[in-house]
Structure formats: C-alpha cells, structure tokens
Amino acid sequence: MELATAAAWVEPVDLNRRQQLPVRLVALERQHAPIEHKLHGAFVRLLRSSAFTLGVEVERFEEEFAAYCEVGHCVGVASGTAALGLILEAHGIGPGDEVIVPAHTFIASALAVAHVGAKPVLCDVDEGTGLIDPDAARAAVGPRTAAIIAVHLYGQACDMDAINELARPHGLAVVEDAAQAHGACYQGRRVGSLGAAAAFSFYPSKNLGALGDGGAVCTNDEVLAGRLRRLRNLGQRTKGEHVELGYNERLDALQAALLRVKLPHLDDWNDARRAHAARFRTLLPSEARIVEERPESPSIHHLFPVRFQHRDAVAAVLRTHGIETGVHYTPAVHQHRAWRADQLLCGELPNAEAWAAEELSLPMHPGLLAEEIERVAEAVDAAVAHGVHASETVSC
Ligand SMILES: Cc1ncc(COP(=O)(O)O)c(C=O)c1O
Structure with missing residues (x-):
C-alpha cells in the first residue's frame, strides 16, 4: 500500500519522534553485540576441532538444554519442523492416522503431520x-486419532492438565510444539517436560535462536530418545550400521556451539521481554486487545500479539510512525492454498479465523528500549483514534 495514503489521515503528532530511527519488530544485532566475542570464540573452537557434524559440541548442548528444560534427554535436530516430524515418526504415526493440531499456529505444526503421511485434524483455539x-480438541478425537500437538503459541504454555487428561483414556501421544516457548513454565514446570516429547525450533528470531536453522526434541523417554538419535542420523546405530530408514536431520555442530554461548543468557532475555510486556500493558489503550495471560502459565513473550478489528489499517499507521509490525498468523492453517481438500480435516473454526483476521504483533525483543515502547504506544493511540476511518480509506 501507499504510505502516503495512511499518513493523510494520521494526526501529525510529535513530528520529531516520527523522524527517529525505525522501531524494529526484532533486533538480533542488539542481542548479539555484547556476546560477539564469545560467538567468535565458539566458531574458532569448532574450526580448530573440525568436528562439524554431531560430536562434542552437539552432545554438550544437548546435555545443557536438557538440564535447562528439566528433562532426561535432548536430541538436537535440523529445525523445529524436523523435530515435530521425527517425534511423530518415532511414535509410529503415519498413513491412516490423524493428529489434532490447533488451526491458529505457524503452518509447520500441521505440515509435520502431513510429512509423515498422517492427516492433521484442525481444532479451534481459545x-x-x-x-x-481442550474442549475443541476433545470433540475432534476419533477412532483414527493418534496424537495431539499442543502449540505453546506466542510464549505461553497450553492448558496441559486438560490436554493430558483428554489424551490419556484414548492412549494419544501428547506432543508439545515449544518452538515459541523456550523457558516458559506451566504450573512451575518447564515446557518440554509436559507431554511425551517436545519440539523446539532455534530459528534465529526465537527466544533461543541459532545463527541459522536448528531444532531439538526434549523427552523423558529414553527409548524414544534413542530412536530419535537414529532417525536424525540416517538410521545409524553405530557408524555404518543402518538399522532403519532414517533422515539427515542432524543439528549442525556450529549451531550447537553458538547455542551454547546463548543459552546462559536465555533467562535474562526472557525477563527483559516480560518487563517490556508489562510496560506495554500499562501504556496501550483499551481498544488494543492484548493476549490473555493465565497465572499458571506466565508467558516468555516470544511475540507481543494484540488484536484490532482493523488490523491492517493500524499496521499501516504504525508504519508511517516508523514502527515495524508482524502478523502471526494469517491466513489460518486450513486457509492456505497449499492444502488439497483431502489432506486436512476441520469443522467450524471461528476463533482461529478471528485471530487470523485481527492479530498484529508489536515490536518485542530483549533489547527494546523504554522510549521505543512509548513510541509504539503513542502510535497505537493515534491509530485507534482514527481506526474506523482508517479501515474505510486504507487498503494494504
Ligand atoms: C509454532 C511453531 N512451530 C514450528 C515451527 C517450525 O520451526 P522451524 O522454522 O525451525 O522449522 C515454528 C517456527 O518457525 C513455530 O513458530
């Protein structure tokens, strides 16, 4: 869209501020600058060891991340999508099976189900x-259901008591998609330990991000962990001994070495995100519907989602104020063109569709500045003051 179109109906408030640098949605360089020397050190250490695949850096990272997540085992893999797919495969889930997935999530949560030949059954969200x-998930259970994927979206853990309770009598595997929730807790327990296995993504912008792709599975099930170690490494039990048809989905050793530098900072970074979220809550106008946070599952704010009836118009106004925003996620999973009708099952999904239509992610990262949060809140004020008019005159 034309920026000038939106600017035409925005009050020219505080021109000086508007001319400041953009407020970024994510600013990884601010996070990396203070630890740059340590990241260099990890690279040099790996370069000199020449242990580029699996090896000591991957093993150490797996131990450290398992301890952090309070689980017995961590298996490093190539991405969060690979982690989900390998968990399903290790459970023997495949063609003829159904897996319940929320309809409001990143498409990878459902793609992994399709990758193993099973069918995602999309259910509605809170x-x-x-x-x-959990009630929508319960209603979606049928004779072919093999698993439920609970996605801890935006950094907040799902209602895992309810999910585990509904899964138990049917013998369903509960898989946590913890790609957005490194360090989040549910009733005081870390995500990653709340189901049969949990998938993490280390995509660079995640709360714990690599400098490229990466992922991990956490589990307390030793047998499952052993199977996952084989599956990620071409089905090898020992070098050259292939006992099943596996994949090349290993966590890269360089990424493991870099993640080891970043992991000790994760709690501080999550605390900073919490402080920014608290500030947003005090400054944003009531027209901005902020995601609800439950006391038993305090968020680590991977994103800061806010809902507006005229989401695109608000985003356009924020852009004129130099503020970047994101949309997580539109369209809803079932509305993507990629799916053939026979690859998915879904009923009515009104809440997922409303989230997809209204969600706007405001800037959120550990290095956000107090004055940037104020600028964002002021711009949201200006946007909602003109909201209805905006929706009529701006198209994105
Ligand atoms: C909820 C969710 N699930 C799965 C994934 C997939 O992770 P990756 O991009 O590492 O494959 C992501 C991240 O991108 C995600 O946000």
Missing part, C-alpha cells in the same frame, strides 16, 4: 489466549 481449546 478466544483470549489463541491456544488450543
């Missing part, structure tokens, strides 16, 4: 949190 609605 209106306030955007997380899987």
Whole structure:
C-alpha cells in the first residue's frame, strides 16, 4: 500500500519522534553485540576441532538444554519442523492416522503431520489466549486419532492438565510444539517436560535462536530418545550400521556451539521481554486487545500479539510512525492454498479465523528500549483514534 495514503489521515503528532530511527519488530544485532566475542570464540573452537557434524559440541548442548528444560534427554535436530516430524515418526504415526493440531499456529505444526503421511485434524483455539481449546480438541478425537500437538503459541504454555487428561483414556501421544516457548513454565514446570516429547525450533528470531536453522526434541523417554538419535542420523546405530530408514536431520555442530554461548543468557532475555510486556500493558489503550495471560502459565513473550478489528489499517499507521509490525498468523492453517481438500480435516473454526483476521504483533525483543515502547504506544493511540476511518480509506 501507499504510505502516503495512511499518513493523510494520521494526526501529525510529535513530528520529531516520527523522524527517529525505525522501531524494529526484532533486533538480533542488539542481542548479539555484547556476546560477539564469545560467538567468535565458539566458531574458532569448532574450526580448530573440525568436528562439524554431531560430536562434542552437539552432545554438550544437548546435555545443557536438557538440564535447562528439566528433562532426561535432548536430541538436537535440523529445525523445529524436523523435530515435530521425527517425534511423530518415532511414535509410529503415519498413513491412516490423524493428529489434532490447533488451526491458529505457524503452518509447520500441521505440515509435520502431513510429512509423515498422517492427516492433521484442525481444532479451534481459545478466544483470549489463541491456544488450543481442550474442549475443541476433545470433540475432534476419533477412532483414527493418534496424537495431539499442543502449540505453546506466542510464549505461553497450553492448558496441559486438560490436554493430558483428554489424551490419556484414548492412549494419544501428547506432543508439545515449544518452538515459541523456550523457558516458559506451566504450573512451575518447564515446557518440554509436559507431554511425551517436545519440539523446539532455534530459528534465529526465537527466544533461543541459532545463527541459522536448528531444532531439538526434549523427552523423558529414553527409548524414544534413542530412536530419535537414529532417525536424525540416517538410521545409524553405530557408524555404518543402518538399522532403519532414517533422515539427515542432524543439528549442525556450529549451531550447537553458538547455542551454547546463548543459552546462559536465555533467562535474562526472557525477563527483559516480560518487563517490556508489562510496560506495554500499562501504556496501550483499551481498544488494543492484548493476549490473555493465565497465572499458571506466565508467558516468555516470544511475540507481543494484540488484536484490532482493523488490523491492517493500524499496521499501516504504525508504519508511517516508523514502527515495524508482524502478523502471526494469517491466513489460518486450513486457509492456505497449499492444502488439497483431502489432506486436512476441520469443522467450524471461528476463533482461529478471528485471530487470523485481527492479530498484529508489536515490536518485542530483549533489547527494546523504554522510549521505543512509548513510541509504539503513542502510535497505537493515534491509530485507534482514527481506526474506523482508517479501515474505510486504507487498503494494504
Ligand atoms: C509454532 C511453531 N512451530 C514450528 C515451527 C517450525 O520451526 P522451524 O522454522 O525451525 O522449522 C515454528 C517456527 O518457525 C513455530 O513458530
């Protein structure tokens, strides 16, 4: 869209501020600058060892991340998508099986199900949190259901008591998609330890991000962990001994070495995100519907989602104020063109569709500055003051 179109109906408030640098949605360089020397050191250490695949850096990272997540085992893999797919495969889930997935999530949560030849059954999400609605998940269980993927979206853990309770009598595997929730807790327990296995992504912008792709599976099940170690490494039990048809989905050793530098900072970074979120809550106008946070599952704010009836118009105004925003996620999973009708099952999904239509992610990262949060809040004020008019005159 034309920026000038939106600017035409925005009050020219505080021109000086508007001319400042853009407020970035994510600013990884601010996070990396203070630890740059340590990241260099990790690279040099790996270069000199020449242990580029698996090896000591991957093993150490797996131990350290398992301890952090309070689980017995961590298996490093190539991405969060690979982690989800390998968990399903290790459970023997494949053609003829159905897996329940929330309809409001990143498409990878459902893609992994399709990758193993099973069918995602999409269920609706909670209106306030955007997380899987346990009642909707219960209604989606059928004779072919093999697993449920609980996505801890935006950094907040799902209602895992309810999910585990509904899964137990049917013998369903509960898989946590913890790609957005490194360090989040549910009733005081870390995500990653709340189901049969959990998938993490280390995509660079995640709360714990690599400098490229990466992922991990956490589990307390030793047998499952052993199977995952083989599956990620071409089905090898020992060098050259291939006992099953596996994949090349190993965590890269360089990424493991870099993640080892970043992991000790994760709690501080999550605390900073929490402080920014608290500040946003005090400054944003009531027209901005902020994601609900439940006391038993304090968020680590991977994103800061806010809902507006005229989301695109608000985003356009924020852009004229130099503020970047994101949309997570539109369209809803089932509305993507990529799917053939026979690859998915879904009923009515009103809450997921409303989230997809209204969600706007405001800037959120550990290095956000107090004055940047104020600028964002002021710009949101200006946008909502002109909201209805905006929706009529701006198209994105
Ligand atoms: C909820 C969710 N699930 C799965 C993934 C997939 O992770 P990756 O991009 O590492 O494959 C992501 C991240 O991108 C995600 O946000």
